[in-house]
Amino acid sequence: MRRRYEITDEAWEKIEPLLPSNGKRGGQWKDHRTILNGILWKFGTGAPWRDLPARYGSWKTCYYRFTRWQKDGTWDRLLKHVQTYSHAVSDVDWVVFVDSTIVRAHQHAAGARKKGDPRFQNEALGRSRGGLTTKIHLACDGKGRPLAFTITPGQQHDCTQLQALLDSISVPCLGKGRPRKRPDHLIADRGYSYPSCRRFLQKRGISHTIPERRDQAERRAKKPGRPLTFNKEQYSRRNVIERCINRLKQWRGFATRYEKRAVYFCAAITLISLIMWLN
Numbered sequence: 001m002r003r004r005y006e007i008t009d010e011a012w013e014k015i016e017p018l019l020p021s022n023g024k025r026g027g028q029w030k031d032h033r034t035i036l037n038g039i040l041w042k043f044g045t046g047a048p049w050r051d052l053p054a055r056y057g058s059w060k061t062c063y064y065r066f067t068r069w070q071k072d073g074t075w076d077r078l079l080k081h082v083q084t085y086s087h088a089v090s091d092v093d094w095v096v097f098v099d100s101t102i103v104r105a106h107q108h109a110a111g112a113r114k115k116g117d118p119r120f121q122n123e124a125l126g127r128s129r130g131g132l133t134t135k136i137h138l139a140c141d142g143k144g145r146p147l148a149f150t151i152t153p154g155q156q157h158d159c160t161q162l163q164a165l166l167d168s169i170s171v172p173c174l175g176k177g178r179p180r181k182r183p184d185h186l187i188a189d190r191g192y193s194y195p196s197c198r199r200f201l202q203k204r205g206i207s208h209t210i211p212e213r214r215d216q217a218e219r220r221a222k223k224p225g226r227p228l229t230f231n232k233e234q235y236s237r238r239n240v241i242e243r244c245i246n247r248l249k250q251w252r253g254f255a256t257r258y259e260k261r262a263v264y265f266c267a268a269i270t271l272i273s274l275i276m277w278l279n
Contacts, residue, residue: 005037005045006037006040006041007036008278008279009034009279011275011278012204014278015087016080016145017034018074018077022068025271033054034056034057034168035056035061035065037208037273038056038059039062039066040052040275042062042253043268043272044252046252046255049260054105061144061185064104066264066267069267070267074197075271079270079277080170080172082274082277082278084171084172084174086130087171091143092171093141093143094142094180094183094184094196095140095184095185095187095237096140096184097140097238097240098138098139098162098187098188099189099238099241099245100138100158100191101192101240101245102133102135103133103249103254103255103256103257104130104256105131105132105134105256105257105258106124106258107131108260109132111260112261116261118122119262120151120262121152121153122151123153123261123262124205124258124265125156125171125262126153126156126160127155128155133155134152134153134257134262135151135152135154136149136151136248136269136272137150137158137161138165138244138248139165140240140241143277144198144216144241145239145244145246146269146276146277147169147270148165148166148168148169148170149165149266149273150164150168150216151262151265151266157191158192159192159196162192162197166181166183166206167181182204182205186201186206186207187208187209187210187236188209188210189211189239190211190213192211193216204211243266247276248269248272248276249275251272254268254269
């Protein structure tokens with residue numbers, strides 16, 4: 001009987017051929033599915049690695065498998081493979097939504113050694129009145145499935161990550177051809193209503209629906225010229241990304257960050273995104 005958080009038979013058939021076949025020389029991997037289910041249980045419940053139920057084997061095996069597959073890019077490859085297949089059968093809605101969400105970081109997430117990944121400032125941990133926080137900047141397709149994400153310290157403004165977020169979108173094509181990177185249309189909230197964001201989108205040739213902030217609308221009203229076009233009907237779909245974030249936060253290992261290293265937290269987000277695409 002399949003327990004909560006464990007991978008379904010259908011999903012397992014899709015990713016099993018892509019997993020590494022052997023471990024160390026002269027040995028064999030412990031059953032991949034059992035270990036993967038243990039990893040999913042850990043991030044689904046938010047429990048410490050040491051509290052993994054015995055049915056998943058040694059917690060050390062689950063932990064080392066998770067970190068090893070982060071280092072060799074297995075999690076990223078699995079997500080790209082599922083996205084590629086969906087794109088090949090025209091299952092990806094390229095009306096893209098962007099937004100961000102802040103998650104609290106547990107006190108155990110602090111204290112990592114200084115030599116971390118240079119891509120992440122302070123291991124993507126910020127401080128505010130609420131304590132340690134991390135912000136996830138997310139792009140999802142029109143069906144509410146994560147396409148790409150970046151993480152920053154919690155105080156980072158949304159607009160500063162728009163370019164990096166859109167640059168992270170890259171869905172390979174089956175056979176020859178460049179990966180699909182550009183959305184058909186972009187929908188975002190007022191957090192991205194800045195001239196720099198609009199110039200960037202215009203330069204990329206990406207049509208967008210972003211409402212103006214009140215102060216911007218008041219300044220524009222005082223100047224002659226054509227008013228900014230805004231399609232309320234298109235913007236009404238923005239709840240798609242709100243629902244995507246809500247689904248992500250059903251995973252307690254996402255809703256609260258426990259990992260000291262930003263790269264491992266990113267691997268957890270990638271794994272949860274993979275499950276969302278598979279389901």
